[in-house]
Amino acid sequence: DAGVIQSPRHEVTEMGQEVxxxxxxxxxxxxxxxxxxxxxxxxxxxxxxxNNVPIDxxxxxxxxFSAKMPNASFSTLKIQPSEPRDSAVYFCASSPSRASGISxxxxxxxxLLVL
Amino acid sequence: xxxxxxxxxSLIVQKGGISIINCAYENTAFDYFPWYQQxxxxxxxxxxxxxxxxxxxxxxxxxxxxxxxxxxxxxxIMDSQPGDSATYFCAPGFQKxxxxxxxxLLVSP
Numbered sequence: 001d002a003g004v005i006q007s008p009r010h011e012v013t014e015m016g017q018e019v020x021x022x023x024x025x026x027x028x029x030x031x032x033x034x035x036x037x038x039x040x041x042x043x044x045x046x047x048x049x050x051n052n053v054p055i056d057x058x059x060x061x062x063x064x065f066s067a068k069m070p071n072a073s074f075s076t077l078k079i080q081p082s083e084p085r086d087s088a089v090y091f092c093a094s095s096p097s098r099a100s101g102i103s104x105x106x107x108x109x110x111x112l113l114v115l
Numbered sequence: 116x117x118x119x120x121x122x123x124x125s126l127i128v129q130k131g132g133i134s135i136i137n138c139a140y141e142n143t144a145f146d147y148f149p150w151y152q153q154x155x156x157x158x159x160x161x162x163x164x165x166x167x168x169x170x171x172x173x174x175x176x177x178x179x180x181x182x183x184x185x186x187x188x189x190x191x192i193m194d195s196q197p198g199d200s201a202t203y204f205c206a207p208g209f210q211k212x213x214x215x216x217x218x219x220l221l222v223s224p
Contacts, residue, residue, distance in 0.1 A: 042214060043217075091159075107158055
């Protein structure tokens with residue numbers, strides 16, 4: 001299996017622009033998670049889905065952030081408009097069904113820089 | 116309250132030594148206690164995990180010790196190697212993980 005795939009790997013944009021991050025989870029995994037990692041705040045859970053349905057979005061910082069999962073093999077995290085404080089590494093992770101515990105498999109991340 | 120406190124922030128260990136990282140949590144509803152390892156430029160990867168019905172779990176050179184009454188668990192790396200140099204995170208929870216602040220481990224040759 002190719003593992004969790006994220007694109008782009010790096011993104012540089014200007015303040016006010018729309019940013020879309022993409023994720024393809026591991027086939028057969030029921031859960032998908034979006035995280036953000038910064039030096040100041042560490043690794044934060046933004047939102048997670050179960051069977052394509054958002055379960056908990058309490059970590060989404062504000063209305064500028066939105067996430068979708070139109071099908072089992074694709075998810076997007078969108079920031080509109082972007083701000084310099086959104087600069088971070090964004091990780092997508094997936095895991096099998098709840099019964100198997102918490103083996104979350106992380107993607108390589110998208111490094112976002114907002115100028 | 117889901118606060119997770121991890122210590123130390125950084126650690127330098129000689130090759131062959133023992134590395135010990137601690138994690139304290141507050142939420143008694145947590146029922147799964149994993150440690151993740153992250154190398155620079157990579158995503159975190161599950162290293163080892165324990166359930167609260169056991170006090171210790173060993174996988175190769177890595178051991179988790181769990182103290183339910185104290186709400187603490189620790190990671191022990193025996194015979195530490197330079198390849199173990201990475202950042203380690205405790206992340207108690209279940210499907211929803213609460214990551215600690217991380218411990219940067221450097222194993223000197």
